[in-house]
Every structure is written in structure tokens, then in C-alpha cells.
Amino acid sequence: MGIGPFELGQPRVHLGRFPTPLHRADDLGDLLGTADLWIKRDDLTGFSWGGNKVRPAEFLVADAMANGASELIVSGGPSSNFAAIIAVAGRVHGMRVHQVCYGSEPDRPFAALAAARQSGAAVTFTGSADRSTMDAVGKELAAEHARQGRVAYTIPRGGASDVGALGFVHAALELGDQLDAAGIDRATIVMPVGSGGSASGLVAGTAVAGRRWVTVGASVSRPPDETEAGILDKAVRCAALTGVALSPDRAANHLRVHDARGAGFGMADPEEARLADAVSQSTGLLVDATYNAKAMRWLATVDHLEPPVIYWHTGGALGAIDRLVLTSPEQTSS
Ligand SMILES: Cc1ncc(COP(=O)(O)O)c(C=O)c1O
Structure with missing residues (x-):
């Protein structure tokens, strides 16, 4: 699947069904x-589990593709709807997805984390309850990919x-x-x-x-x-x-x-x-x-x-x- 037509001067892939009612x-x-x-x-x-986050995902995945990325690194806690949508969207567009999560493996199930993993996303926990650690670990991962000659596109929490x-x-x-x-x-x-x-x-x-x-x-x-x-x-x-x-x-x-x-x-x-x-x-x-x-x-x-x-x-x-x-x-x- 390729990048769709440019919209608002930027590339966009089509994931959702718009307009919503x-x-x-x-x-x-x-x-x-x-x-x-x-x-x-x-x-x-x-698209997938739906919600508002399908909208930013369309522009972010397209921007990643336009930048030659083969991997998406996304920050998001275990309940992140956004990380789950990115996991599915990346998979659909043939990109590997790595979710960086604060804390450690939760002791109860989260549907969003399960959905991300079901789409093949790798998940790394930062080991700290401080949410800002996700940004630092995401940067380290991107640098590691760059050293291996792979282009990763880093996406902040919530796609913001x-x-x-x-x-x-x-x-x-x-x-x-x-x-x-x-x-x-x-x-x-x-x-x-x-x-x-x-x-x-x-x-x-x-x-x-x-x-x-x-x-x-x-x-x-x-x-x-x-x-x-x-x-x-x-x-x-x-x-x-x-x-x-x-x-x-x-x-x-x-x-x-x-x-x-x-x-x-x-x-x-x-x-x-x-x-x-x-x-x-x-x-x-x-x-x-x-x-x-x-x-x-x-x-x-x-x-x-x-x-x-x-x-x-x-x-x-x-x-x-x-x-x-x-x-x-x-x-x-x-
Ligand atoms: C269901 C849902 N509603 C609202 C929001 C808030 O959107 P934003 O992070 O863009 O403020 C989110 C963010 O993940 C969400 O998943």
C-alpha cells in the first residue's frame, strides 16, 4: 500500500472511513x-479499534513512509489506544512497530497492549513509573536502529x-x-x-x-x-x-x-x-x-x-x- 494523495500539503495514508457521522x-x-x-x-x-487516534495515524504513517522509515517507534502506556492503532497501521503498511511503555509488564491485562502485541509490535518497558522515560528510551532505540543502518520514525505519546x-x-x-x-x-x-x-x-x-x-x-x-x-x-x-x-x-x-x-x-x-x-x-x-x-x-x-x-x-x-x-x-x- 502506498502513500495516498497529499492533503493539507502533507502525505496521508487512508486508514479510516470519513466523514464520521x-x-x-x-x-x-x-x-x-x-x-x-x-x-x-x-x-x-x-479502522481497527477506531477512535480519534486513527486521524493522526494517517498523517504520521505517511510521514514515516515519506522519510524512508521501515520501523515505527511509538511511546505509549499499556492502555494506549494510540499505540495500539499505530501497531495495526504499521503492520498493514509493512512496517515494524516498537512500543515503548513506562513501568514494567503490568500484572493485569490491558486490551490495548494485547491489541498492539497481536499486531506483532515489540514492547519494551522502561522500568520506571515516570512517563517521560518513554521519550528517552524511544530516542535510544532510534539511535540503535540508525547504527544498524535502519531508519526508524519516532512518534511521541498520543501522536501529539x-x-x-x-x-x-x-x-x-x-x-x-x-x-x-x-x-x-x-x-x-x-x-x-x-x-x-x-x-x-x-x-x-x-x-x-x-x-x-x-x-x-x-x-x-x-x-x-x-x-x-x-x-x-x-x-x-x-x-x-x-x-x-x-x-x-x-x-x-x-x-x-x-x-x-x-x-x-x-x-x-x-x-x-x-x-x-x-x-x-x-x-x-x-x-x-x-x-x-x-x-x-x-x-x-x-x-x-x-x-x-x-x-x-x-x-x-x-x-x-x-x-x-x-x-x-x-x-x-x-
Ligand atoms: C479514546 C481517546 N479519547 C481521547 C484521547 C485524547 O486525545 P489527545 O491525546 O489527542 O488529547 C485519547 C488519547 O489517546 C483517546 O485514546
């Missing part, structure tokens, strides 16, 4: 107490590079077409935020598409200030890749970030778990504990957001499986 979600709106709620279905991106963020610039253009068809001009977009790569692309894409949307990020892993600064930096650089000059101030007009960490990264507190179950049972949507349960819970606690509100469902099917397995009666009673 956008539709009104009155049932979810009732549960979350949000009027005029729409949902953007990136749980249905149509300027190139990776292009996936969500593309998503913004896609959303623009859908909102035009629905006759919607202004919108408030709510999404769970981890590395911030997706929100960076969306903010950059809002400017590239000349729209007036505001992205509201529910930060699940870092303090909001730190997250916001990272998103804005990357949005500016990502817009520049597409030839659009975006000032930090203008980017900031399109972004708000709030604290949705709750009990901590990867841990659903009882209210989040209750809401996730209620959403699954009354709408059929899958809800993972790490990202969407926290973002939905945050949305449910907010008094007012400028309508219409678009909830960007980022997928997380592998995390939803973990949540089921870990909280099923068979597991909790043993």
Missing part, C-alpha cells in the same frame, strides 16, 4: 443536562506532533461541511483531552476553515493551564504546516480547557462510572473510563455552554472493554 443526540443531552446536543462519532472511524495534529485539521474541515449542511454556524465543541494533539489540530483547523467554533477541552491527565499552553503552541505550528499563519492570541480565542481529572488518570470515580453505565444502557454508546466518562461527567456538571454543543466522542473501545472486564461481578467477587 454527526447527528443530534437528544437522549445523551437529556442524561447530561445539555440542550441542543450533537455528537461527532469518532468512535466510528472505521505537529504532523499528527494535521489529522484533526482534516477533521475540522470535515465538520465544517457537516455543519454547513445542517445550517449551523457557531458551535461549542466538547472533547476529552489527554496529550492535546487532537485539540491542537481542531483549533488549528478552526482557523484554517475560517470558523467561529470554540473547542472546550476536558483535561483528563494534566492540569488545565499546562494542557492549554501545549495545545496552543502546537496549534500555531500545525497551522503553519498548512501555510496558515495563526497567532497564539487568535488560537486562544478558539480554546477553553477545564479540569476533568477527577480521581486521576485512568481511574473512574463512582459518579463517572455511574454516568458511563447510564449512557451505555440508554444510548448504546461505548464509554471508556479514561477519556469519555470523564469528559461526559464534566459536561454534566456544567451549567451552561453556548449551544449548539457538539460532543466529540473519541472512541476508546479498548478502554471500554477494560472497564467491563475489571468491574464485572466475576472479577470483583473473586
